[in-house]
Amino acid sequence: MKLFEYEAKNIAKAYGIRVPRGEVAKTPTEAREIAGRIGRGVVLKAQILVGGRGLAGAVKFAEKPSDAYEVANRLLGSKIRGEEVKMILVEERICVAKEHYLSLTVDRSARTLVYLVSSLGGVEVEDLVKKHPDKLLKLSVDPLTGYKHYYSRVAGEFLGVARGGGGNLDHIMATMYKIMRDYDAELVEFNPLALECGGGLIALDAKIVIDDNSLYRHPELREKSTRELAIYEQKARELGFSYIELDGNIGVIANGAGLTMATMDTILLYGGKPANFLDIGGGASRDRVKDAVKLLLSHPNVKVLLINIFGGITRCDEVAWGIAEALEEAHISKPIVVRMLGTNEEEGRKILLEKGLKVYNEIDDAVAKAVELAEV
Amino acid sequence: MAILVNKNTRVLVQGITGREGSFHTKLMLEYGTKIVAGVTPGKGGLDVHGVPVYDSVLEALDEQGSIDASIVFVPARFASEAVYEALENGIKLVVVITEGIPLYDELLLIRYAKSLDVRIIGPNTPGIIVPGEAKIGIMPAHVFKPGRVGIVSRSGTLTYEISREISKKGYGASTVVGIGGDPIVGLDFIEIYQLFSTDPYTDAVVLIGEIGGDMEERFAKYYVSLNRKKPVIAYIAGKTAPPGKRMGHAGAIISMGIGDYASKKKALEDAGIPVADKPSEIPLLLSKILKR
Missing domain, CATH: 3.40.50.261 (Succinyl-CoA synthetase domains)
Structure with missing residues (x-):
């Protein structure tokens, strides 16, 4: 079961991973009010479960609260790749120096978990796997022994953020592992995971997929399982x-x-x-x-x-x-x-x-x- | 003769007093499988179709002596506990019929089993059958005939369908192994093929795959690297499956750009493995490489 972006971000935030400030709007008026509270340029992101939202026109920018109203008015109720937009996440715009790809998922063949790391942030993982395998680093984690801190050193070197700005990479990777376990997830993905202009990593998008066989252990999530x-x-x-x-x-x-x-x-x-x-x-x-x-x-x-x-x-x-x-x-x-x-x-x-x-x-x-x- | 099991294999049934466990114990006994004991915690002292039931695997071992294999019918929430009990008591082959075990539990279980050199078949498998000798599974026995074709599959009923096609045309199976429909399984295509490749009673292998994961692609890569090989014929289900949807089996899903039909078919054909377009085509392809 796939969670909505805002749900995944709420989880990430609760675990101490930095995400943009934002709230969910269900009406254009709410979008305007949220943009007003944020007090600067915002991103409006349709909360739908289909992939490739950027290309499908589900992500828009607005400078002023009145623009946010207009954009929300057009997005809400529209259909994107067959899915009706009922909610919009309105977030502060972040100044980005560089974008990365980072996820934790299951490696079926090795029977382990695996981190996927790439400097090509914002690219769909399907394309990373098929078109840019040389730009993709795989780090296996044996579930019997769990997370080790050296993974973040290797990933940091691969991404070129080993020193300086990427100081919280270890915290992010260790936390992803914890989320994976606590929620019985089969995927935790931050794409892009951005390096902010002022330094530090922030999750601009978040995706969490829960293993359906584990839903009985998460009754609070189970209710949501038929919504898509x-x-x-x-x-x-x-x-x-x-x-x-x-x-x-x-x-x-x-x-x-x-x-x-x-x-x-x-x-x-x-x-x-x-x-x-x-x-x-x-x-x-x-x-x-x-x-x-x-x-x-x-x-x-x-x-x-x-x-x-x-x-x-x-x-x-x-x-x-x-x-x-x-x-x-x-x-x-x-x-x-x-x-x-x-x-x-x-x-x-x-x-x-x-x-x-x-x-x-x-x-x-x-x-x-x-x-x-x-x-x- | 066969791989993994034979008529002398001494079998334990975990979850023997449940509806499925008891029903299939009867069918396995009728087929000639040597079932020596059953375990259901709290039901020790009972008797299921003449098989003594114990409270623990340890007790079953104490009373019955050696046990070669266990078949697990325990419900998903308790199934991994049951498998741990079997493997920590030294049972070297565990067939896990149960469907719906949480993914992370399967990961831990299978990593641990590998570290102990225990073979896990499944989870979410119809089991293993050696036609005419033994059945450690839930498949309808009548569609399988003894012969010299090894069959390895990610699916249940589709395996019965294809086995029937094979039997109908006068071929038979040395051993049929369902490896399970979950994303994480104990033994995969490569490991089962390796057993078939050294089995003198198997001349060719039929591989039944489906969309999801990259097990077929990895098998193709492995097969190409071999110097001496037995002929393999494949069928892949799910040509019409859309991406991102779980097609019944937990493992049958095209995700993150991995697991579509075209990629599997191409990988296998590039490795010199013919891929049948439909189940009934398999005996035709077999007839090109085997004598009846």
Whole structure:
């Protein structure tokens, strides 16, 4: 789960990392008042969770409070990369001598944590990794032993801030580690981490991503975990499904993440486009299947529904009953293509046959049929 | 014969009295797996499908003698405790079925296991099966046939799907290993391939990857560097997955510019590993390198 910039900055500030003075505005009037209190030029930053805000026009400058009102008026309620702007962070403008990149994340391959350090501040990490690997320093931290102060000496030398202005780098890096642990984060990122004209490092932007599996240890954050979701994603989450919205017209229900993705990919291979990823998980009951089928049948983008079940713990007869009951209750007639194999497949097939639904054995045949129906 | 386990492997089930633990203990026993004990704290003295239950791993060892492997069904909040108990009592292979263990707990657990030379399979894995011999996992047994193909996968049901395709065309598997769908797993593609490469009963390896992380890319790099190698065929799920979204598995997410389908496919193909476009294509690719 991604936190908003202002939330990440509040955490950083509480841990003693310097961030620009600022407050969140929900109306243009509030933006004007905050700019007035700051008393000099401000930056207005839309609080949205999509990346690349600078290029998308989500970051603006204003000299006077009245300008801040105007900018806020244009930003609030607008949509940036599909996300509506509901809040703006209004901050003092900082005189910057140099910008750096600094983050702490998980190194999957080494099974460690890793600091990523670069002198190319403000550049998206995706570009650092792909286009400037030579400008990127990686410092591994074994989680068994934790942070060591020499990391900041190595990072400081790499950035050229070893002496003078970068004196608080060690404090920042040690604190990032502490935040990572305290919040069960999978990413703590300051980009840019700027060297101020007067010396000293300040986090101009902050990003914290919390590990979803750890949310049960952070009930105060858990409430926020559905806020970045689209309506159907929220509905699916409430029903307990793993669900991702896509832009095609073939609704997909399958069991297991890998099989669901493989079903989507096969649709693409046959010239169709999946409308979603919906994994009913292992051992789904008929009620769960019914919920999933009804959800997708009601989705305006879904023209055809493709259900692909490989029964292990999941029983095909339960799935079949779930489909049959959904059809009775939904009163929406959209074509459904079912592919079902594994535990109790004969019983499942019989149940669906009585409802007039053919059951396919092979993914390829089912996908080809679904794509054909979606094109009509 | 196979890698990691065989019909003589003496197995402990942690979390044996739970719904999943008890159900799969029955299925594993029916398959012929040698389950010698179960552990559920506070449930010592019970019996699950004829398997004696103990309060601790230590007690199970005292009563049953040596244990080669443990399979863990303990819920996410308590699972890492259970794994620590297994590895600190000298069990050298731990299969962690549990999904949803916090990332940081997994990091600590797996670093610690490596320092003790313990092999962890998973977390979030369907387990290991040696067709016709032993199953330490939750997979539906009927889709697997004995044979000479090693299968290693980040996914569950997709592995069943592909194994069925392979069986249907007359091939079979020496061992099937689910390495787990989490970002941090105990053994990765390279480590499992190394075991297959020295196994005289494995002629080729099918690698089932998915988007997220760089495990496939690292395997490709490693594979290129080898002088002698066994043929590998791959399938990668998630061509249609958008960046920044977790596709079910905690590990299946394209983030920070790492883990997309195109990068994995290219890395594997550049390493001389054919990548199937769909599951049903895998037996076709196998037929080009193997006799039935």
